[in-house]
Amino acid sequence: MNTSSTPTPESTSRLSEPVAGAPLVLPVIEEHAVVGREMVETGRVHLTKTVEEHEEALNFTLLHDEVQVERVPVNQYVADGATLPGVRYEGDTMVIPVVREVVVKRMLVVEELHITKHQVPTQESHRVVLRQESVQVTREPAPGTIIPPTASTPAS
Template sequence: MNTPPNPAAGAASRIPEVATDASLVVPVIEEQAVVRREVVETGRVRLTKTVEEHPETLNFTLLHDEVQVERVPVNQFVADGATLPGVRYEGDTMIIPVVREVVVKRMLVVEELHITKHEVPTQESHQVVLRQEMVQVTREPLAPPTPGPPPAS
């Protein structure tokens, strides 16, 4: 005979009968989320560096010194007991006395050298090669990932 099972009887049979003096333990379950990082390649870039050279003319002014030496005859004796004349300046001109000892044992200033210095500018040009680096960035799409085993937890 086919009698439908009594649902109330089945439910009651699954609940353990609790004695009035015993306590009932109910487990409490909690889910937790675990957050982690992993490196995932999403694309690539290709850098291409080239060096370009181009000539450039540099114009500039150089300064150099030139001196003019002039011999000026003096022919004067140095006074007895006096010190010998030294180098002296008159403006931009340096004066160097040239002496000679004569038989009478007196000093005779024979001549003076007058040296005047002045700057002479000269214009010059030089051809130089300058280098410049150029970098080109190209983005490359990432190939679709191949399916693999799931990461182990």
């Protein structure tokens, strides 16, 4: 056995010289990988949501019905035994006979009401307030993280 503190070429070798008659022992080494995970905060995100309002003019066309009433004098008697005239249509015009009983017990059509309906478009304009959301995202490094300074390029 060597007791000197300086290593000899025999002691630096991993495998020693086999001794005569002794079995040769070779160590077999095997490595194992152990995989794990841990939570590491690498940064934070800060969200800011704002609501913007802007006024916008809306233009649109509305339709509404208007009626025109025209009084048309007739002054004609209804024939004896005939049925009274009823409501009738002449194109878009509704004709309503107006009758009155006369002393002679004859019917006299005094007048007719001619009613015509038509649509009138009108232009309307209203101001409305519309809202729109926007979100700003700001990334922040994790606490304690050192951010390397950005290299500045010299001005030419």
